[in-house]
Amino acid sequence: MIDFAAKKALFHLPDGVTYLDGNSLGPMVKTAPAAVDKVVQAEWGEMLIRGWNKAGWMAQPALLGNRVGRLIGAEPGTVVLGDTLSIKVYQALASALEMNSKRRVILSDTGNFPSDLYMAEGLCRTLGGQYRLKTVAPEEAMAAIDDSVAVVMLTEVDYRTGRRHHMADITRRAHEMGAITVWDLAHSAGALPVNLAGAQVDFAVGCTYKYLNSGPGGPAFIYVAPRHAETARPALSGWLGHAAPFAFDLSYRPGQGIERMRVGTPPVLQMAALEAAMDVWDGVDMAEVHAQSLRLQDQFIKGIEARAPMLQLATPRSHLMRGSQVSFRHPEGYAIMQALIAEGVIGDFRAPDILRFGFTPLYIDEDDVARAVGVLARIMDYGTWDKPEFKQRAAVT
Amino acid sequence: MIDFAAKKALFHLPDGVTYLDGNSLGPMVKTAPAAVDKVVQAEWGEMLIRGWNKAGWMAQPALLGNRVGRLIGAEPGTVVLGDTLSIKVYQALASALEMNSKRRVILSDTGNFPSDLYMAEGLCRTLGGQYRLKTVAPEEAMAAIDDSVAVVMLTEVDYRTGRRHHMADITRRAHEMGAITVWDLAHSAGALPVNLAGAQVDFAVGCTYKYLNSGPGGPAFIYVAPRHAETARPALSGWLGHAAPFAFDLSYRPGQGIERMRVGTPPVLQMAALEAAMDVWDGVDMAEVHAQSLRLQDQFIKGIEARAPMLQLATPRSHLMRGSQVSFRHPEGYAIMQALIAEGVIGDFRAPDILRFGFTPLYIDEDDVARAVGVLARIMDYGTWDKPEFKQRAAVT
Known part of the structure; x- marks a missing residue:
């Protein structure tokens, strides 16, 4: 209790x-002010560049990923922190589309957060116009999943009305019709029980500054199901997602599992605030x-x-x-x-x-x-x- | 002096x-510890959501953009902060390619920071394979600019050797050959005089945690030349780059000028550290x-x-x-x-x-x-x- x-x-x-x-x-x-101040003064101030190893900054995105992951029913090692939610939507969507590239439709609903729709629109245009974003009313999302749909991209809880989709049922239906799922958990993580593993969700993304108390501009997260982790291609293929970031190879090789979804340098100060908040969330x-x-x-x-x-x-x-x-x-x-x-x-x-x-x-x-x-x-x-x-x-x- | x-x-x-x-x-x-602590305690802690207006968090990326912009010879209103450098490379490159889409080659050099090359590689693959990344030795970059090149993407100062490209000459040559330029200023901003406006650079990107002292994971920046500002399409089209983010339209309309290059929620704590550092940099x-x-x-x-x-x-x-x-x-x-x-x-x-x-x-x-x-x-x-x-x-x- x-x-x-x-x-x-x-x-x-x-x-x-x-x-x-x-x-x-x-x-x-x-505890957030002292936690952030420690990173600023005792780590950045005193350790300088050595903080990446000595203070463990480089490992934070995956360690915090596991702590956030527990709250959303993710398997260990399947969640990583970084970037903003919009960027993570793009990343998940681009990977999902590539896994199902013979189909042409991204299905979403009009209750989705607009930035998710904008990122999808931008990706479709970058892809050259053969893909399209189709949006239906939230209550019609389930019925709209047919065999033209490559990816079902939905936010579980509507940011305006609070209406909740049935994630497990929609995911099941999507899989029956051969579609991949991308779930946005912006209003779910820290708000309600989510069972990504149980629902067999393919990709999920979310933010930490709402229910998870990481502070303004706190990092986003991305989940990739273990069955896709070694095959999903990160369209945003940055050096910290490389198999050996510090080898400085000229060609990209994706890192192991969820690590490949990292892009650039993590926001260490914001991570500190999230870490303090997770001390309150652990075990809840x-x-x-x-x-x-x-x-x-x-x-x-x-x-x-x-x-x-x-x-x-x-x-x-x-x-x-x-x-x-x-x-x-x-x-x-x-x-x-x-x-x-x-x-x-x-x-x-x-x-x-x-x-x-x-x-x-x-x-x-x-x-x-x-x-x-x-x-x-x-x-x-x-x-x-x-x-x-x-x-x-x-x-x- | x-x-x-x-x-x-x-x-x-x-x-x-x-x-x-x-x-x-x-x-x-x-001054950084007190500046960050003020944002944490007096702003986030006390103002909560009201901080976006009351503490001016929402305007920070553009205000700080102007202060960074002064150091790199950018016109006012042409630089905005946010995301990581890798993300900003992708954004600039995707926009540049679209402006020159009949050509198929992104030209870079083997001295470029690998993440820039990886992001370009990822973009080419997302675009479906008709584009390719060509890398030459740094000293051959100028001569390799021919009329097949859509975008010249270079880092001004080589991260390993410190070798510096001649930005103005290469940009001039690129323009003569009908190519667009994307310059990475990671080792330039705060290190040496840069004159983006004078050199007629098209796009530039950079980070703030090196020479500009914004702390680990500090935000990146992007510059778009005024002549492209109202036509460049942000491939990463997030809500904060929308013309009216809080209208929550279902379709994307790019914001005015450089504002369109914003994507998601800015990292407010990291911005505070950058702001403190810019007080030292202003006027230098x-x-x-x-x-x-x-x-x-x-x-x-x-x-x-x-x-x-x-x-x-x-x-x-x-x-x-x-x-x-x-x-x-x-x-x-x-x-x-x-x-x-x-x-x-x-x-x-x-x-x-x-x-x-x-x-x-x-x-x-x-x-x-x-x-x-x-x-x-x-x-x-x-x-x-x-x-x-x-x-x-x-x-x-």
Whole structure:
């Protein structure tokens, strides 16, 4: 059993803030500042170049890969950290397409995070136009998998609505139809139980700065199933993915297994923050985290529907179709979210009309949810969002 | 006139260390730990998601791009930070190839950093085999530019020998022959005067963790000439390169100018360290830095050739053909470098036989060079490198 109160004490949460935006940028664990400072001063400052061996910087992407891997049901040695999620999407997709190159269609859905679609679009154009990206509505994704589909590329949990795909069923269907799967776990890793090995997923990618608390710009990760690890070709074939990076050969030879998915020099400072966060995540049972998240979500939905019925639920009611966030729609969603943030309840807004709230039980509890419901209900009751300062959009929304 | 002693006082250099490896990983400026800690605690910790606007994280890649840009002769608004150098090579190369797609050859040289060659190889294979990477010896690069060449992709300063290409002449020749240029400035930015605008370079890329002191895994940069900025297509088309990232459109539209070369979420902690370093670099005259580096290099060459003649100079003698490093060859180079490091003189080794030494005048002075010469001469005189502990290779060499 997770002692949620004890876990909450491990996070730094600013005074007066109820933070329901861990699905966008997770808060800091209390040990992160010292961990980062140690890497800066005691390692970079004192060891200089020797830090690559002496402080183990070079091995971090794979070591942290195993720790993240445990949370997503990955076999040891199948996950590596690095780059951004968009880059990892490109890498996985290019490898997957090459494995199934007689087919021409990348299938995705309109609920996928746009950057995944953009990267796919860019790859198709680079490949010269014979491939195409086909997007269908999320609920039609399963039925759209036919024998023209080379790769099924989906994000398990919709970044707007929180709607969750059935990863195992879709993967099974994809394999029956001869397609390869690329799953984006941006809203899954650290949010809900994922079983990549059990579902026989081919490739998966994700980020660590949301539910895994690695800080702004923390590294992404990539998973390659063991059965593909020695055959997948990394289209982004950088020196740290080479079989012998320090031999400085003129020709590329892919490294062993997942190591080949490394590209360039890892972001050592960001890795330090992730490592500190993983100390909190190690040993955590994701089924229990998700069950608690669903309880908090239900408390929130019930409270809002009772007290602010003008907000329309955008998240499926079924627990089986939910991730770790709840979204409501309102035409004035942007201004409402600004009014809410001004009162210290932080969620976020996604165009055109979605208010998103993340329920992350390691640091959010029933009292936080009660407060959020109360503040949001009051804002709706009094219409306090209807002020010019709340309507003016910031650069990042 | 640069006050070199005053600049040196701004860097943290460990006691007993003479650091001639700033060409691999630059040392820390003294303000870096506090700058990083501020971003971790006061920004991430307290502002959480609001940091993207409030702390200006989202604007950093372009603001820092201008500051790096000044050192490499780039026009304002033509440089942006992000990703790793390998990724930026791929991005520049893919864009350049598409601009010249009737031709089939990427020309590079065998002195280029292998990762650049690997990324090019990977791109060629992704493009389906009709393109090929041709590498010639560095001294033959100019003559090898003919009308079959789509893109000339070179690193200005050779990572092993320190040999410097004539960027302006090669670029002029490339343009005469109808080729596009991609210059890698890994060993140029912060090392010597670069004039991208004056030389009419098309694309340039580089890293910041060497001469620019951004710390291990610091972000890379990319330059696109203003004449290409609105037409170059980013093959790695991520959401932060979109014209309206927060509109979450389903289709990609490239952002204005250099902004389109952004891909995913920037590494905010690494950016903070770079920003601290740029405070030291702002206003520095690169011609003066390079002139002083050449004086230090000459002092070193003269000292070693007089006192350790068994080491063979690998760097050209001409100042016009030198970057900011000096390399010597010796069949036992690896063990010699280990023996040197054990005595606190840090350079590095590059297979098969190169000992590299970086001369970075902002924190290296004549006394450091004299010490390095003395220690290396003594190691060679007494043969102290000939011990088993110096011959055992570490993971990162």
